[in-house]
Amino acid sequence: xxxxxxxxxxxxxxxxxxxxxxxxxxxxxxxxxxxxxxxxxxxxxxxxxxxxxxxxxxxxxxxxxxxxxxxxxxxxxxxxxxxxxxxxxxxxxxxxxxxxxxxxxxxxxxxxxxxxxxxxxxxxxxxxxxxxxxxxxxxxxxxxxxxxxxxxxxxxxxxxxxxxxxxxxx
Amino acid sequence: xxxxxxxxxxxxxxxxxxxxxxxxxxxxxxxxxxxxxxxxxxxxxxxxxxxxxxxxxxxxxxxxxxxxxxxxxxxxxxxxxxxxxxxxxxxxxxxxxxxxxxxxxxxxxxxxxxxxxxxxxxxxxxxxxxxxxxxxxxxxxxxxxxxxxxxxxxxxxxxxxxxxxxxxxxxxxxxxxxxxxxxxxxxxxxxxxxxxxxxxxxxxxxxxxxxxxxxxxxxxxxxxxxxxxxxxxxxxxxxxxxxxxxxxxxxxxxxxxxxxxxxxxxxxxxxxxxxxxxxxxxxxxxxxxxxxxxxxxxxxxxxxxxxxxxxxxxxxxxxxxxxxxxxxxxxxxxxxxxxxxxxxxxxxxxxxxxxxxxxxxxxxxxxxxxxxxxxxxxxxxxxxxxxxxxxxxxxxxxxxxxxxxxxxxxxxxxxxxxxxxxxxxxxx
Numbered sequence: 347x348x349x350x351x352x353x354x355x356x357x358x359x360x361x362x363x364x365x366x367x368x369x370x371x372x373x374x375x376x377x378x379x380x381x382x383x384x385x386x387x388x389x390x391x392x393x394x395x396x397x398x399x400x401x402x403x404x405x406x407x408x409x410x411x412x413x414x415x416x417x418x419x420x421x422x423x424x425x426x427x428x429x430x431x432x433x434x435x436x437x438x439x440x441x442x443x444x445x446x447x448x449x450x451x452x453x454x455x456x457x458x459x460x461x462x463x464x465x466x467x468x469x470x471x472x473x474x475x476x477x478x479x480x481x482x483x484x485x486x487x488x489x490x491x492x493x494x495x496x497x498x499x500x501x502x503x504x505x506x507x508x509x510x511x512x513x514x515x516x
Numbered sequence: 517x518x519x520x521x522x523x524x525x526x527x528x529x530x531x532x533x534x535x536x537x538x539x540x541x542x543x544x545x546x547x548x549x550x551x552x553x554x555x556x557x558x559x560x561x562x563x564x565x566x567x568x569x570x571x572x573x574x575x576x577x578x579x580x581x582x583x584x585x586x587x588x589x590x591x592x593x594x595x596x597x598x599x600x601x602x603x604x605x606x607x608x609x610x611x612x613x614x615x616x617x618x619x620x621x622x623x624x625x626x627x628x629x630x631x632x633x634x635x636x637x638x639x640x641x642x643x644x645x646x647x648x649x650x651x652x653x654x655x656x657x658x659x660x661x662x663x664x665x666x667x668x669x670x671x672x673x674x675x676x677x678x679x680x681x682x683x684x685x686x687x688x689x690x691x692x693x694x695x696x697x698x699x700x701x702x703x704x705x706x707x708x709x710x711x712x713x714x715x716x717x718x719x720x721x722x723x724x725x726x727x728x729x730x731x732x733x734x735x736x737x738x739x740x741x742x743x744x745x746x747x748x749x750x751x752x753x754x755x756x757x758x759x760x761x762x763x764x765x766x767x768x769x770x771x772x773x774x775x776x777x778x779x780x781x782x783x784x785x786x787x788x789x790x791x792x793x794x795x796x797x798x799x800x801x802x803x804x805x806x807x808x809x810x811x812x813x814x815x816x817x818x819x820x821x822x823x824x825x826x827x828x829x830x831x832x833x834x835x836x837x838x839x840x841x842x843x844x845x846x847x848x849x850x851x852x853x854x855x856x857x858x859x860x861x862x863x864x865x866x867x868x869x870x871x872x873x874x875x876x877x878x879x880x881x882x883x884x885x886x887x888x889x890x891x892x893x894x895x896x897x898x899x900x901x902x903x904x905x906x907x908x909x910x911x912x913x914x915x916x917x918x919x920x921x922x923x924x925x926x927x928x929x930x931x932x933x934x935x936x937x938x939x940x941x942x943x944x
Contacts (some may be wrong), residue, residue, distance in 0.1 A: 497876040
């Protein structure tokens with residue numbers, strides 16, 4: 347007699363797999379951390395996404411704040427230049443993806459990362475231009491991101507970011 | 517998730533398909549040399565990339581890999597007689613040499629030269645490191661022979677096996693670059709398997725089930741680094757190289773032999789999982805080889821006379837719920853190889869990637885798909901040689917390292933991630 351495993355994993359049985367959606371849409375925030383990466387975000391934002399929002403921290407503002415878990419009040423901006431409060435954006439997000447260019451200084455990563463940590467939001471960081479930057483320059487950027495990203499990806503092509511966002515249902 | 521058309525592009529490898537053309541750019545492991553041990557021995561049926569072939573070793577020891585069927589009436593040459601420098605069809609005596617050239621058609625006058633007009637499709641078949649490798653692409657683009665380290669170490673330093681896996685190559689391969697499953701699925705084996713146990717690094721694995729990942733592109737594919745906490749603020753790194761289209765090497769543990777895999781499509785619903793172990797600086801011990809033959813580490817025990825694992829879908833992988841309950845195995849299936857294969861096969865012959873819900877820790881898989889799709893596109897549109905064909909891309913190693921927190925694994929491990937003859941793997 348055919349085993350359960352043999353029958354259940356057959357191609358014929360695959361037509362009985364439940365076809366209902368098995369997940370709800372995710373809230374994904376894509377934050378570019380430096381000026382060279384802004385153009386990437388602008389191009390990506392032209393494509394169709396499942397509600398992903400694109401923000402920039404290249405003109406990141408932060409002011410010290412006492413008596414709160416997060417030591418600073420910080421603002422991002424959307425791609426049209428409107429100011430957005432960091433904690434408001436992170437609140438309710440499922441995933442924050444930070445994008446940086448190799449060799450750039452990305453001090454905002456620490457504050458965004460700390461805020462995500464407090465709010466229990468998963469983080470991923472993508473570094474572009476890893477192939478063309480010097481090891482030293484790349485290391486400098488990675489060192490600023492590493493403590494704050496559960497996953498770090500060094501990619502040579504911008505297309506990989508779009509593929510990654512789609513794969514993560516952004 | 518992956519769109520249906522992207523998934524089909526990656527999973528279909530038959531003749532004329534884009535991913536089939538990608539696979540046909542490389543030397544691929546086709547058989548174990550031990551499957552053709554003798555000149556004039558029995559031929560062996562081989563199916564690769566959805567092509568039915570026959571391998572044999574002629575009177576002079578030349579290896580042939582030819583179309584399985586006689587050009588006359590379509591009889592399988594597996595029934596053929598391997599004699600006097602060729603394989604003779606038992607039906608009407610047509611005879612073929614190791615290149616597939618017909619050299620005799622007994623019914624036709626010899627002087628007619630009829631046999632010179634008959635030639636079966638054939639591919640080169642070359643022995644290296646106990647493996648018979650074939651190249652199934654255009655002869656003009658045949659690359660140099662493969663230079664994977666495990667195939668170049670002295671005899672006695674390596675052990676290679678293969679097993680039938682009853683699912684598409686991609687979902688099997690994706691399991692190999694998914695480092696985050698080790699702390700769950702294989703946790704029982706880290707302390708018990710003779711080819712894994714005893715390494716200091718195992719304790720970091722077991723203590724920290726939530727590694728942090730870094731994925732870096734390499735000339736041939738990717739390095740997937742998994743970082744766990746070690747002592748004094750340092751990190752324990754396990755770095756897995758993936759080289760296109762389907763090679764990975766598992767990071768070492770202590771002085772154990774290092775293991776790795778290839779996944780080679782048989783057709784779109786089955787593949788060969790090739791598993792190798794080697795040590796660059798010493799012969800494998802008798803105990804290690806015996807453990808591998810007994811199905812320990814990444815190897816399996818077989819249904820006698822086949823390469824099908826003894827634990828397979830027809831016997832529910834011999835699942836032992838009591839062992840699962842007691843924590844001796846996490847899934848109830850014994851052995852690292854079948855723990856992986858049972859779950860990958862349970863997805864069905866070709867998993868529906870449109871329904872998956874990937875998370876950040878799956879970025880190694882996401883990047884591998886991206887690189888495969890990019891390579892296929894470049895190959896189809898611009899005839900660009902894919903990564904991994906160049907033998908310099910094959911001279912990679914896995915590594916296990918303890919590093920200070922500010923050192924990127926790729927810089928710190930630059931030497932450790934390259935083949936260094938006579939030097940052992942960097943291991944913890």
